[in-house]
Amino acid sequence: MSETRFKTVRNLPPDHLLGTGTAMCAGCGGLEALHQIYDILGEKTVFINAAGCMTLLAVYPFTPFRGSWLYTAMASAPAGAQGVRDALDILLERGRMTAAEDLQTVVLTGDGAAYGMGLSATSGAIERGLDFLYICYDNEGYGNTGQQTSGATPHGAGTATNKGALGYPGDKKDLFAIWAAHRPAYVATVIGAEPLDLARKVEQAMQLTGPRLILALAPCPTGWGFDPDATVQLGKLAVETGVWPLKESRGGKTMHTKVPKKRLPVEDYLKCQGRFAHLFVPERKDSVLLEIQAKIDAYWGAVECHGAVDP
Amino acid sequence: MKTASRILGTAFFLEGFEVQDAPRYGAERRGAPISAYVRASHREIKERGIIRDPSLVIVADETLVPMPAAGVFLGLSAQTMLLIHSREAPEVWRDRLNVEGPIRTLSPPGEDRDRLAWRHIGTVCAAAGARLVGVVSREALAASLKQELAGLNAASLEENLDHARWAYDLMEPGQGRVAPGRWLSAEAFPRPEWVDLQYEDARVAAPAIHAAMTSEQVETGLWRTRRPVIDPAHCKRCWWLCSTYCPDSAIRVDESGRPQIDYAHCKGCMVCVAQCPNHAIDMIPERVEPNAAMAGKDS
Numbered sequence: 001m002s003e004t005r006f007k008t009v010r011n012l013p014p015d016h017l018l019g020t021g022t023a024m025c026a027g028c029g030g031l032e033a034l035h036q037i038y039d040i041l042g043e044k045t046v047f048i049n050a051a052g053c054m055t056l057l058a059v060y061p062f063t064p065f066r067g068s069w070l071y072t073a074m075a076s077a078p079a080g081a082q083g084v085r086d087a088l089d090i091l092l093e094r095g096r097m098t099a100a101e102d103l104q105t106v107v108l109t110g111d112g113a114a115y116g117m118g119l120s121a122t123s124g125a126i127e128r129g130l131d132f133l134y135i136c137y138d139n140e141g142y143g144n145t146g147q148q149t150s151g152a153t154p155h156g157a158g159t160a161t162n163k164g165a166l167g168y169p170g171d172k173k174d175l176f177a178i179w180a181a182h183r184p185a186y187v188a189t190v191i192g193a194e195p196l197d198l199a200r201k202v203e204q205a206m207q208l209t210g211p212r213l214i215l216a217l218a219p220c221p222t223g224w225g226f227d228p229d230a231t232v233q234l235g236k237l238a239v240e241t242g243v244w245p246l247k248e249s250r251g252g253k254t255m256h257t258k259v260p261k262k263r264l265p266v267e268d269y270l271k272c273q274g275r276f277a278h279l280f281v282p283e284r285k286d287s288v289l290l291e292i293q294a295k296i297d298a299y300w301g302a303v304e305c306h307g308a309v310d311p
Numbered sequence: 312m313k314t315a316s317r318i319l320g321t322a323f324f325l326e327g328f329e330v331q332d333a334p335r336y337g338a339e340r341r342g343a344p345i346s347a348y349v350r351a352s353h354r355e356i357k358e359r360g361i362i363r364d365p366s367l368v369i370v371a372d373e374t375l376v377p378m379p380a381a382g383v384f385l386g387l388s389a390q391t392m393l394l395i396h397s398r399e400a401p402e403v404w405r406d407r408l409n410v411e412g413p414i415r416t417l418s419p420p421g422e423d424r425d426r427l428a429w430r431h432i433g434t435v436c437a438a439a440g441a442r443l444v445g446v447v448s449r450e451a452l453a454a455s456l457k458q459e460l461a462g463l464n465a466a467s468l469e470e471n472l473d474h475a476r477w478a479y480d481l482m483e484p485g486q487g488r489v490a491p492g493r494w495l496s497a498e499a500f501p502r503p504e505w506v507d508l509q510y511e512d513a514r515v516a517a518p519a520i521h522a523a524m525t526s527e528q529v530e531t532g533l534w535r536t537r538r539p540v541i542d543p544a545h546c547k548r549c550w551w552l553c554s555t556y557c558p559d560s561a562i563r564v565d566e567s568g569r570p571q572i573d574y575a576h577c578k579g580c581m582v583c584v585a586q587c588p589n590h591a592i593d594m595i596p597e598r599v600e601p602n603a604a605m606a607g608k609d610s
Contacts, residue, residue, distance in 0.1 A: 009551045009552075009555075010551060012551045012555055014551070014554070014564045015563070015564075016554070016560040017560075018560050019524035019525075019526045019527045019560070020526065020527050020531065020559050020560050020561050020573060020575075020576035021526035021527045021528065021529035021530070021531050022526050022529075022531070022559070023343070023529075023531075024558065024559075025578075026534060026558075026559075026578035026579055026580035027558060027578075027580035027581075027582055028558045029558070031558040031559065032556065032557075032558035032582075035559075035560050036555060057526075058520065058526075060518035060520060061518075061520055061525060062520070062526040062528065062529055063520045063522075063523070063524065063525055063526055064524060064526040064527075065523065065524070066523040066524060067523070069520075192556070193556075195551075195555045195556070221580075227581075228580035228581065228582065229580060229581035229582055229585040230585065231558065231580070231582050232556050232582055232585065232586050233585060233586075
């Protein structure tokens with residue numbers, strides 16, 4: 001691994017590239033991660049945005065970006081990225097653009113597209129070795145339309161489509177593992193509450209070519225049911241309880257970049273969110289709480305057996 | 312306001328009316344203006360969609376009055392009663408808005424101007440509206456509240472009922488003053504103002520934006536209900552923290568290393584207040600000066 005220019009938080013960029021005035025909710029964890037990522041990526045980017053909350057970033061005639069942004073249907077952002085990358089390559093080949101003017105092709109989608117509808121197009125793009133960076137802001141549901149269950153919704157969470165006493169009966173899909181199984185150039189999980197870890201990973205991704213994923217957990221005040229001021233606090237809890245492992249994978253090898261020394265009980269994370277309130281009132285659902293905790297313990301048990309490396 | 316429209320709609324329904332009630336969202340975002348409609352009639356309602364000639368317009372948040380996106384004046388005529396939740400007198404609003412129709416104001420109870428204290432605003436607006444139209448009884452209103460707020464606990468429901476009674480009583484002088492709307496026939500309905508667009512090449516027709524960062528022209532600072540204020544005496548200038556965590560890039564660091572909050576765009580999420588390690592950022596209620604809000608400036 002090469003030297004990072006982000007040794008301490010003081011190395012984080014003081015100027016921000018993403019413009020203000022977007023339609024994202026106050027306290028949006030996805031926007032927090034995006035603005036931190038954009039600061040590292042720089043202006044020479046073209047974003048290919050699938051339908052989702054962040055469609056509303058650029059609503060004619062307003063855009064917060066300094067460069068190009070292309071809107072695609074929900075399932076087809078990686079296909080859009082292929083077109084953009086090919087067009088840039090043709091311009092380079094014909095000498096109509098210099099290498100210095102080249103742009104990074106960046107897909108931006110929510111979890112609805114990344115974990116579900118767009119997975120086929122993503123798999124194809126990785127297969128073809130497309131040189132692109134995929135950013136997913138994962139708020140664990142279809143947030144833009146009122147937080148319906150998505151492939152990223154965690155077990156037990158209440159959503160607009162799982163209003164029952166036990167919430168969503170399924171489990172969160174492991175998108176990191178799905179990507180890693182394709183053996184792409186780089187896969188990493190990040191969160192806006194850990195900006196230094198995020199900056200190092202985006203820096204890593206930029207030094208590589210080929211398909212790269214930056215998967216950001218995006219605490220969502222509106223969809224998860226918490227006060228907007230708790231976005232960072234909740235993000236830190238996701239890491240400290242072990243719910244959101246910070247890790248990266250390259251060359252088939254996975255490393256955890258931040259292993260919580262003493263994991264906090266997952267309840268600390270769950271009980272401050274409205275989407276899990278039914279697990280605590282009117283009576284505690286101990287079986288569900290124990291089940292969620294057991295899955296986290298099993299994950300970290302396996303990690304600790306192998307040092308910080310994934311089994 | 313969606314709940315308010317449901318409360319009023321259900322109250323009409325319990326009085327034997329045919330009813331439509333529907334919310335209308337703009338950008339589906341916390342802090343974005345929202346309105347809702349109620350139509351009630353003893354005849355079958357064949358109209359659909361938004362109400363184009365309202366008999367009564369209730370404004371829950373007076374800061375929305377100057378915002379075109381909120382559409383407060385949509386279809387307002389000399390017959391339309393305007394009820395504004397505001398401490399200002401009706402005469403002040405008449406001077407300010409230059410409208411002909413009757414204006415009433417509903418002054419929020421207590422001295423607290425913290426907008427977070429307006430928890431029962433939906434109920435209050437629905438109850439005031441019910442009295443002004445004059446055909447909804449106290450009993451129907453209470454029954455409607457119990458039905459629509461069934462998900463609340465008993466104490467919250469009781470609080471809402473108290474607020475509803477208060478607003479219903481307060482509006483007694485205006486009972487029945489809302490003029491019923493005209494019965495529109497399909498022929499009289501205005502034709503949509505369609506603009507025919509010819510099919511153009513994508514290079515011409517695509518809504519391409521040719522300038523960077525134009526979103527900064529959108530003043531999302533108007534969303535704020537609470538305002539973060541940096542105390543320079545306690546700020547340790549660890550700029551990376553508030554500035555990096557701010558989801559909206561609304562905190563910039565000046566050349567001396569001091570963070571500056573961009574109040575024209577800060578949405579008031581208070582992440583900076585929660586994260587400042589030196590507790591150097593205070594949180595104060597947003598006190599909207601209506602005149603300043605009119606000019607689109609709030610800082």
